[in-house]
Amino acid sequence: MPFFGYYTVFNLKQTEGIxxxxxxxxxxxxxxxxxxxxAEELIECWTDLPEIRLDQSHAFY
Known part of the structure; x- marks a missing residue:
């Protein structure tokens, strides 16, 4: 069963007594x-690769 929790993590140099x-x-x-x-291999082997356009004025999704 998945469990989500929050943990505070410190660098060892930020602690005392360890x-x-x-x-x-x-x-x-x-x-x-x-x-x-x-990544290049993935693109090369992709059978139905969408058109890749470079140098566009904004992002496309």
């Missing part, structure tokens, strides 16, 4: 794929 040695290490991870290439 022993940093007890916090497990985590590996920072960034995207390991090229998002632009993924």
């Amino acid at each position: 022993d940093e040695s007890k916090i497990p290490a985590t590996d920072a991870c960034d995207h390991d794929f090229d998002t632009i290439a993924q």
